[in-house]
Amino acid sequence: MVVVGIAAKIYEAMGIQSWLPNIISNSESMSKTIHDHTMDRGYISTSPVESSIVDENYISWLKEHPSAISSFQRIINTSKGKQIVVFLDYDGTLSPIVCDPNRAFMSDQMRAAVREVSKHFPTAIISGRSREKVYNFVKLNDVYYSGSHGMDTMGPAPKNKSYDHHDNVDRYHYKTIDEEGNEFITFQPAKDFLPAIEKDEEYETLEEQVESVLVNYPDQFHMTRGKKVMEIRPSIEWNKGHALEYLLHNLGFDNSRNLLPIYIGDDRTDEDAFKVLRERGDGFPIVVASKPRDTMAFHSLHDPSEVLSFLIRLGRWGFDNNADFVLT
Numbered sequence: 001m002v003v004v005g006i007a008a009k010i011y012e013a014m015g016i017q018s019w020l021p022n023i024i025s026n027s028e029s030m031s032k033t034i035h036d037h038t039m040d041r042g043y044i045s046t047s048p049v050e051s052s053i054v055d056e057n058y059i060s061w062l063k064e065h066p067s068a069i070s071s072f073q074r075i076i077n078t079s080k081g082k083q084i085v086v087f088l089d090y091d092g093t094l095s096p097i098v099c100d101p102n103r104a105f106m107s108d109q110m111r112a113a114v115r116e117v118s119k120h121f122p123t124a125i126i127s128g129r130s131r132e133k134v135y136n137f138v139k140l141n142d143v144y145y146s147g148s149h150g151m152d153t154m155g156p157a158p159k160n161k162s163y164d165h166h167d168n169v170d171r172y173h174y175k176t177i178d179e180e181g182n183e184f185i186t187f188q189p190a191k192d193f194l195p196a197i198e199k200d201e202e203y204e205t206l207e208e209q210v211e212s213v214l215v216n217y218p219d220q221f222h223m224t225r226g227k228k229v230m231e232i233r234p235s236i237e238w239n240k241g242h243a244l245e246y247l248l249h250n251l252g253f254d255n256s257r258n259l260l261p262i263y264i265g266d267d268r269t270d271e272d273a274f275k276v277l278r279e280r281g282d283g284f285p286i287v288v289a290s291k292p293r294d295t296m297a298f299h300s301l302h303d304p305s306e307v308l309s310f311l312i313r314l315g316r317w318g319f320d321n322n323a324d325f326v327l328t
């Protein structure tokens with residue numbers, strides 16, 4: 001019953017109430033009820049509702065940053081007469097966070113959803129990775145790519161590489177099956193190092209070492225921090241927020257009155273773009289977060305599987321409303 005109570009609170013926070021009286025206390029049946037319900041609403045069956053977000057703090061945080069899925073209609077209602085433009089972060093947004101950055105694959109489902117969205121709305125992927133790396137993960141030609149935190153931006157590019165994700169099979173490379181029986185290959189070459197990576201003291205030591213090197217280059221470089229990642233960046237005033245503005249300008253959408261930018265991202269570096277949207281006052285910054293955190297975003301999505309649900313709905317809405325965008 002405790003589990004039912006918490007699940008009910010989560011769903012209430014997500015704006016799902018009508019089915020609550022029908023909840024049954026048997027947890028297996030409840031799982032199925034949640035699964036069926038989420039499927040009905042276009043959610044993804046891998047929803048972590050049954051496990052990891054059973055967290056009171058998260059529930060109250062959700063009230064401040066409501067689910068972009070339950071707010072979907074409200075978001076769409078504000079788009080009347082406006083051009084929706086979609087900005088997506090890559091790691092942690094379109095792909096799950098994994099140990100090896102070279103294995104942060106985007107699922108075929110996500111790719112199909114992004115492809116569908118890009119048919120109807122200008123779509124850009126803004127990443128801390130190099131543009132080429134992101135392109136090689138996403139492999140869609142009709143989207144804009146902005147790599148290196150927006151320092152390297154390019155429009156539609158020809159597909160230039162195939163990606164083989166079945167190489168290097170060893171004991172770290174194993175098959176997992178989701179609730180629907182779909183098979184996934186998981187590859188975690190740094191799995192054995194996880195306990196060490198988790199030790200804050202060691203991360204801090206590394207951080208100190210990097211800083212001690214950078215002290216010699218005060219005008220040229222600075223360090224930024226992401227999810228278990230430190231990056232040395234050239235000291236120029238350019239971030240994902242600038243990239244967003246640059247892309248809007250380049251797409252010819254300077255008239256903010258007719259624009260509805262949507263930006264979805266999970267990292268600290270995405271906050272620069274959220275801030276730009278807040279300041280513009282015309283868009284929807286959406287943070288991908290499975291835990292409460294300080295953010296400039298208005299709405300939230302729990303994880304990439306919810307990003308997928310949101311994008312599927314957006315693409316479907318674009319299709320139903322004949323919103324065709326032709327990239328030039």
Ligand SMILES: O=P(O)(O)OC[C@H]1O[C@H](O[C@H]2O[C@H](CO)[C@@H](O)[C@H](O)[C@H]2O)[C@H](O)[C@@H](O)[C@@H]1O
Binds near residue numbers: 100229231
């Ligand atoms: O702007 P993003 O597209 O979110 O890229 C940010 C960083 O992403 C990568 O690191 C993160 O994802 C890795 C793979 O899931 C993970 O191993 C790492 O802990 C994360 O920080 C990428 O490696 C970085 O270069 C990007 O800056």
